[in-house]
Amino acid sequence: MNPKTRDPHRPHIHARAEHPAAAEVRADQVDREPPNDPTHTAVRHRRSKTLWLVLVIAVAAVVWSLHETGVSVSSLVSGWNNAQAILAGLFPPQTDGELLRSVGDAVLETLQISIAALFFGTILGLFLAMLMAGNIGAPKWISLPARWLATVFRSVPELLWALVFVAAVGLGPAAGVYAISLHAAGLLAKLVSEQLEAVDVAPVEAVRLTGATKLATAVLAIVPQARNNIASLVLYQWECNIRSSAIIGFVGAGGIGQALGISMRLFRYEELATLMIALLLLVVTVDQISRFLRHRMGATTR
Amino acid sequence: MRIRLTGVSATFPNREVPALDNVSLTVGDAEHVALLGPSGAGKTTLMRLISGAVVPTAGSLSVGGKNPAKTSELRDIRRCTGVVRQGNDLVHGLKAQTNAILGTCPSWRLRDWAAVLLGRVPARYAQRVDILAEAQGIRPYLESHVEHLSGGQRKRVALVRAVLPEPRLLLADEPTSGLDPVTSLAAIRTLHEVDGVTIVVSTHDLSIARQFPRIVALRAGRICFDGSELSDRDAQAIYGGTAARA
Numbered sequence: 001m002n003p004k005t006r007d008p009h010r011p012h013i014h015a016r017a018e019h020p021a022a023a024e025v026r027a028d029q030v031d032r033e034p035p036n037d038p039t040h041t042a043v044r045h046r047r048s049k050t051l052w053l054v055l056v057i058a059v060a061a062v063v064w065s066l067h068e069t070g071v072s073v074s075s076l077v078s079g080w081n082n083a084q085a086i087l088a089g090l091f092p093p094q095t096d097g098e099l100l101r102s103v104g105d106a107v108l109e110t111l112q113i114s115i116a117a118l119f120f121g122t123i124l125g126l127f128l129a130m131l132m133a134g135n136i137g138a139p140k141w142i143s144l145p146a147r148w149l150a151t152v153f154r155s156v157p158e159l160l161w162a163l164v165f166v167a168a169v170g171l172g173p174a175a176g177v178y179a180i181s182l183h184a185a186g187l188l189a190k191l192v193s194e195q196l197e198a199v200d201v202a203p204v205e206a207v208r209l210t211g212a213t214k215l216a217t218a219v220l221a222i223v224p225q226a227r228n229n230i231a232s233l234v235l236y237q238w239e240c241n242i243r244s245s246a247i248i249g250f251v252g253a254g255g256i257g258q259a260l261g262i263s264m265r266l267f268r269y270e271e272l273a274t275l276m277i278a279l280l281l282l283v284v285t286v287d288q289i290s291r292f293l294r295h296r297m298g299a300t301t302r
Numbered sequence: 303m304r305i306r307l308t309g310v311s312a313t314f315p316n317r318e319v320p321a322l323d324n325v326s327l328t329v330g331d332a333e334h335v336a337l338l339g340p341s342g343a344g345k346t347t348l349m350r351l352i353s354g355a356v357v358p359t360a361g362s363l364s365v366g367g368k369n370p371a372k373t374s375e376l377r378d379i380r381r382c383t384g385v386v387r388q389g390n391d392l393v394h395g396l397k398a399q400t401n402a403i404l405g406t407c408p409s410w411r412l413r414d415w416a417a418v419l420l421g422r423v424p425a426r427y428a429q430r431v432d433i434l435a436e437a438q439g440i441r442p443y444l445e446s447h448v449e450h451l452s453g454g455q456r457k458r459v460a461l462v463r464a465v466l467p468e469p470r471l472l473l474a475d476e477p478t479s480g481l482d483p484v485t486s487l488a489a490i491r492t493l494h495e496v497d498g499v500t501i502v503v504s505t506h507d508l509s510i511a512r513q514f515p516r517i518v519a520l521r522a523g524r525i526c527f528d529g530s531e532l533s534d535r536d537a538q539a540i541y542g543g544t545a546a547r548a
Contacts, residue, residue: 210408
C-alpha cells in the first residue's frame with residue numbers, strides 16, 4: 001500500500017515492526033468507516049491551502065520557463081524563411097529503386113532493434129520490478145539497490161547510453177539494442193512495480209494466510225492481478241523503442257536513424273524526406289498493432 | 303486444534319474503545335463454534351487475531367499450542383488453518399479452479415507448479431476439487447475466470463479453497479453473507495461435514511448461528527453469551543438496546 005495515498009483517518013496499528021503481519025494489520029482496517037471527529041474539517045482546510053500553494057508554484061514555474069527559454073512568436077516568424085528552404089528541399093521525396101531498397105533495410109533494422117531491446121528490457125525490467133514492489137516484500141538490502149539501478153537506467157538518456165555502447169562495441173545496431181534495453185528496463189521497472197503495488201490487497205492476504213512464501217504469494221496473487229496491465233505497458237514500451245531507435249541512430253547506433261543522420265549531414269533532403277515517410281509509416285504501423293493488442297487484452301492503462 | 307485466549311485485548315490507535323476488551327475463550331479440539339454479534343462487535347478482529355493477522359495489545363493466545371505472534375510459529379499455524387475472509391478475496395485474472403487450489407500451495411511440488419501456471423488443476427487435487435465444487439454447486443463454473451462469477455459463487459469458491467487443504471482449524475468470517483438462505487445452509491453443512499476439525503464461523507445471522515452446537519456472542523468487544531441454546535431473549539440482549547458501536 002502506498003503510504004501517500006492512505007486515508008489519514010484510517011487507523012493503523014502500531015504493529016511491532018518485526019512482525020510479518022505488520023503490513024496485513026494496516027490492510028485490515030480498509031473496510032472501516034472514518035471516525036466522525038472534528039479534525040475532519042481541519043484536514044479539509046489544510047488540503048485546500050495546499051492546493052492553492054501547488055497552483056501558484058505551477059504557474060510560476062511555467063512563466064519562468066517560458067521567459068528563460070526565449071520562446072516567442074517573433075522568433076518563429078523571423079526564422080520562417082530558413083525553415084522554408086529546408087522544407088522546400090524535401091520535395092519531391094526520392095523514389096529510385098536503390099534508395100528504396102536501402103530504406104527498406106533500414107526500416108527492418110529499426111524494427112529488429114526495437115524487438116531485441118524489448119526482449120532484454122522486459123526481462124530485466126520485470127525482474128527489477130519484482131524486487132522493487134513493496135507488497136512483494138523483498139528485503140530492503142535488495143529492493144533499494146534495485147530501485148537505484150532502475151533510476152540510473154531510466155535517468156540516463158538513451159542517446160547517452162548509445163554513445164557509451166557505440167564507444168564500447170562499435171557502430172551498428174547492437175549498440176542501439178543495448179542502449180534501448182537499459183533505458184526500457186529502467187522505465188518498465190518503475191511502471192510495472194507501480195502496477196504490482198496497486199493490486200487489491202485482500203486476495204494477497206488470503207494467499208499469505210495459507211502459509212505461502214513471499215515468492216509464491218507474488219506469483220499466485222500479485223502478478224495475475226496486474227498481468228493485463230503489465231502486458232499493456234510492455235507493448236507501449238515497444239512503441240517507445242521504435243521512436244528511440246530512430247533518434248539514437250544519429251550517433252551511429254544503427255537503423256533508420258543512422259540513415260537519417262547521414263542524409264542530413266550530406267544535405268540530401270530528398271533522401272531525408274523518403275526516410276521520414278518510411279519512419280512515419282513504421283511508427284504508425286507499430287502503434288496500430290500495439291493498440292489493437294492492448295485493446296484486445298482489455299487493459300486499463302493508457 | 304485447540305484455541306485458547308486469555309485476557310486478550312486489541313486496541314487500534316486513534317480509537318479509544320478497544321476492538322476486543324479482555325476476552326478469554328477456549329475452543330476445544332474439533333469443536334464447532336459460531337461467533338455471533340452485531341457489526342463492529344469485534345468478530346473479525348477476533349478471527350484475525352487467531353490467524354495472526356492482528357497482534358494483541360494485551361493478554362495471551364495460543365493456537366494448537368503455538369503462539370501466532372511469533373513469526374516461526376505463525377507459519378506452522380497458517381499451514382494447518384483454512385481461512386474464509388470477509389468480502390471478496392479471490393485472485394482476479396485466475397480461473398475459479400486455480401483459486402480453489404491456492405490453499406494447498408505450500409505443499410506444491412515442481413510438477414504442481416507447472417500445472418498451475420498452465421491454468422490446470424494438479425492431478426492429485428482434481429478429484430477432491432470436483433467433489434467439493436459439486437457439493438457447493440459451482441462445478442460448472444470451475445473453468446471460468448473469477449471476474450465472471452457472481453458474489454455468491456465467489457464465496458463458495460473461497461469456501462472450497464479453505465477446505466481443500468484439509469486444515470485442522472477452519473476460520474470463516476461471514477461465509478454466508480451474500481448467499482441465499484438455501485445456499486447458506488448448504489455451505490454450513492459442508493463445514494459440519496469436515497471431520498475432526500476445529501471450526502469458528504462468525505456471523506450476524508441468528509439462524510446460521512443456531513446451526514452450531516456452541517454459540518459465543520460478542521458485543522462491544524466483550525463476550526456476552528457463551529452456550530448452546532440461544533433463546534430469543536438472549537438474542538435481544540445481544541442486538542437490542544443500544545446501537546452497534548461505530
